[in-house]
Amino acid sequence: MKILLIEDEKKVVQSLKQGLNEHQIEVDFAYDGLSGSLLAEQNCYDVIVSDVIMPGLNGFDLLLRLRKNQIRTPVLMLTALGETDHKVQGLDAGADDYMVKPFEFKELLSRIRALARRSAEGSNVSTLSFSGMNINLTNRECTRDGVRIELTPKEFLLVEYFLRNPYRAISKAELAEKVWDITFDSNSNVVEVYINYVRNKIDKPFKKKLLHTVFGAGYILKDE
Amino acid sequence: MKILLIEDEKKVVQSLKQGLNEHQIEVDFAYDGLSGSLLAEQNCYDVIVSDVIMPGLNGFDLLLRLRKNQIRTPVLMLTALGETDHKVQGLDAGADDYMVKPFEFKELLSRIRALARRSAEGSNVSTLSFSGMNINLTNRECTRDGVRIELTPKEFLLVEYFLRNPYRAISKAELAEKVWDITFDSNSNVVEVYINYVRNKIDKPFKKKLLHTVFGAGYILKDE
DNA sequence: GAATTTCCTTAGAACTTCTTCAAAATCAGG
DNA sequence: CCTGATTTTGAAGAAGTTCTAAGGAAATTC
Numbered sequence: 001m002k003i004l005l006i007e008d009e010k011k012v013v014q015s016l017k018q019g020l021n022e023h024q025i026e027v028d029f030a031y032d033g034l035s036g037s038l039l040a041e042q043n044c045y046d047v048i049v050s051d052v053i054m055p056g057l058n059g060f061d062l063l064l065r066l067r068k069n070q071i072r073t074p075v076l077m078l079t080a081l082g083e084t085d086h087k088v089q090g091l092d093a094g095a096d097d098y099m100v101k102p103f104e105f106k107e108l109l110s111r112i113r114a115l116a117r118r119s120a121e122g123s124n125v126s127t128l129s130f131s132g133m134n135i136n137l138t139n140r141e142c143t144r145d146g147v148r149i150e151l152t153p154k155e156f157l158l159v160e161y162f163l164r165n166p167y168r169a170i171s172k173a174e175l176a177e178k179v180w181d182i183t184f185d186s187n188s189n190v191v192e193v194y195i196n197y198v199r200n201k202i203d204k205p206f207k208k209k210l211l212h213t214v215f216g217a218g219y220i221l222k223d224e
Numbered sequence: 225m226k227i228l229l230i231e232d233e234k235k236v237v238q239s240l241k242q243g244l245n246e247h248q249i250e251v252d253f254a255y256d257g258l259s260g261s262l263l264a265e266q267n268c269y270d271v272i273v274s275d276v277i278m279p280g281l282n283g284f285d286l287l288l289r290l291r292k293n294q295i296r297t298p299v300l301m302l303t304a305l306g307e308t309d310h311k312v313q314g315l316d317a318g319a320d321d322y323m324v325k326p327f328e329f330k331e332l333l334s335r336i337r338a339l340a341r342r343s344a345e346g347s348n349v350s351t352l353s354f355s356g357m358n359i360n361l362t363n364r365e366c367t368r369d370g371v372r373i374e375l376t377p378k379e380f381l382l383v384e385y386f387l388r389n390p391y392r393a394i395s396k397a398e399l400a401e402k403v404w405d406i407t408f409d410s411n412s413n414v415v416e417v418y419i420n421y422v423r424n425k426i427d428k429p430f431k432k433k434l435l436h437t438v439f440g441a442g443y444i445l446k447d448e
Numbered sequence: 449g450a451a452t453t454t455c456c457t458t459a460g461a462a463c464t465t466c467t468t469c470a471a472a473a474t475c476a477g478g
Numbered sequence: 479c480c481t482g483a484t485t486t487t488g489a490a491g492a493a494g495t496t497c498t499a500a501g502g503a504a505a506t507t508c
Contacts, residue, residue, distance in 0.1 A: 216377030
């Protein structure tokens with residue numbers, strides 16, 4: 001497998017390249033959007049990983065240019081903390097996945113593999129699933145047992161976070177940080193309220209509940 | 225590394241066990257599917273190696289049962305020559321790899337290692353175990369001999385502390401400090417009360433007691 | 449073997465955390 | 479800048495957890 005990494009911080013590039021190499025993934029790289037897009041047009045990569053903020057051509061422009069040139073290689077966007085709006089923008093522009101920095105290397109690896117697998121299988125839609133429930137990152141649709149469920153943007157992000165972390169108790173602080181991008185202050189109950197919204201849509205109408213409370217520790221997505 | 229080997233031919237079990245031991249791999253084993261699945265539910269193995277054809281529960285049923293019980297230990301299926309359909313069936317049922325008998329010992333070894341490596345980097349479930357008792361720090365579940373036990377947050381912390389310090393007498397002062405984060409004042413009997421709660425849940429329903437009193441010195445987690 | 453200390457057990461009071469509702473604030477599109 | 483959708487806040491009530499306090503049991507000491 002061979003990927004293209006576009007990122008202006010040279011230290012980051014070096015360490016990611018080394019880490020990926022150790023897992024049998026070849027890495028080409030570029031330090032700015034323009035050279036990145038040229039490489040992407042001349043080579044055939046399994047996945048492109050690109051920063052959003054870069055000198056010259058930024059991540060979104062890069063993406064638009066690639067798609068305009070009929071290059072449909074899956075793109076994983078890297079956005080810094082505090083730029084969560086970029087998630088939505090990026091996916092709208094046609095990114096297949098995104099990650100918020102700082103991230104765990106392990107997670108990057110598994111997302112790269114997921115994207116490569118999907119595009120190898122022929123389907124170029126990015127979806128996450130769990131026990132009959134699906135969300136489509138490309139068109140932002142959500143279904144459970146085939147039934148269409150409408151989610152608002154925040155609800156979607158929350159559901160997405162759970163689907164990416166099934167069978168793991170997730171604290172409210174973590175949700176506040178990862179989904180809302182705020183440092184959790186215990187006076188706010190946004191998280192609780194949204195858990196309630198999401199439950200009303202994805203659990204209430206169905207027999208099997210998926211989103212469970214772990215008292216004192218947060219919430220967990222699991223069947224059983 | 226510790227694996228579970230399920231196979232009804234005792235000679236095969238013995239020779240594989242010996243060979244694996246020589247390569248620093250601990251081996252638990254069972255001669256039929258049912259005992260195998262019980263062992264798998266009560267312990268935490270890196271890999272499970274299972275024959276397909278067995279008395280009672282066969283390899284596929286075993287696999288289905290494990291997955292239903294949220295046990296995602298990678299499974300390597302052994303199928304005899306002339307049963308190639310089993311490959312497909314096995315992989316469909318959720319096996320992670322298979323081998324056709326007869327095979328080279330060297331190959332088995334390398335596949336076991338590959339599975340262990342893959343699952344180690346993919347999932348970050350951390351569990352602590354002691355004598356048939358397990359707690360999973362990721363989903364905050366606790367089991368003993370496969371039986372699910374519900375613990376409140378404080379109980380969980382207490383149990384966790386004992387599992388991290390088995391075979392050591394731990395004073396009440398230490399527990400107060402490490403679990404409750406308070407400087408122990410001898411008028412309070414919280415620790416005693418919680419020891420009682422925990423014993424009711426993890427020891428009372430079982431024959432073998434694990435949490436013992438060391439008079440004048442605290443408590444100790446040990447079997448025997 | 450009585451007194452003393454340490455440990456066990458229980459119930460419920462005090463406290464925290466979770467759920468839910470409704471209203472206020474914010475945002476986005478016409 | 480009006481409107482409807484979305485997000486956030488606040489507050490009340492329910493559910494679940496933690497701790498205190500007190501009486502009884504067990505071990506130890508004298």
